[in-house]
Amino acid sequence: MNFIKRYKFFIVTICILGIITIVNRNLGLKALSIAGYSFKEMALVIPPVFILLGLLDVWVPRELMVKYMGEGSGIKGILLSIFIGSAAAGPLYGAFPVAAVFMKKGVKFSNILIFIGAWSTTKIPMFLFEISSLGSRFAITRLLIDIPGIIIIAYILYYIVSKDEVRKIYNNAENL
Incomplete structure (x- = not known):
């Protein structure tokens, strides 16, 4: 039953x-x-994503993630989130297990949102395809609009979502 x-x-x-x-x-x-x-x-x-997640979980100490992407990370956390999300490969559903590991490692909520936004819209292979298909002017313009948009949306969500709700999300990630 x-x-x-x-x-x-x-x-x-x-x-x-x-x-x-x-x-x-x-x-x-x-x-x-x-x-x-x-x-x-x-x-x-999914299997390669989980293998990489296992390596990330074991090889990268929590203190290092907190230092570079945690609450006090500032601009370096934003830039690192954009870089990791843009360099990632695979469909968007692969970003969510990575985000869960980031939560376990103490990454700031806004940086996780930026990472997911970058994964979905600023991937390097997609950017290169756009340059070859639609021209560099279009691709660069789209990228210059998307990056600030991702950051703005992430911080709007960071301030709109209650701290209690964020705590619940982090607790759910811990229990996975």
Whole structure:
């Protein structure tokens, strides 16, 4: 019974997919193919991310993370968050386990938000693609708008979200 409660969304989704396949075989098979592709993509991305996270957790002491990205880090924490997020590889869902490890290591909440924002919008490969496809003027303009936007949004969220809520988020990360 606990199994059914835990995986009810997955079970309902499989049932709906089965009904769709019975009603429209081509649509059902296409949906199954897309789901299989997404699962394969995640299976190739998640293991390396977790290996790197394990190494980060073991090799980088908490004191070092607090010094460079913690509460008193200032501009160096912001720049480091942008750099790490921009240099990261993989889809956005890979950023959240990294953010959880950052929380365990004492990284300031605004720096975590900046890291996630940089991961999603300022990746170096994406920037290089934009230069080659859309021109350097567009790519540099977008980057010059995105970076301050990320920082502004991160600090707005930092001040809007209550300290109690942030504490709960950090506690949840500790329990992972």
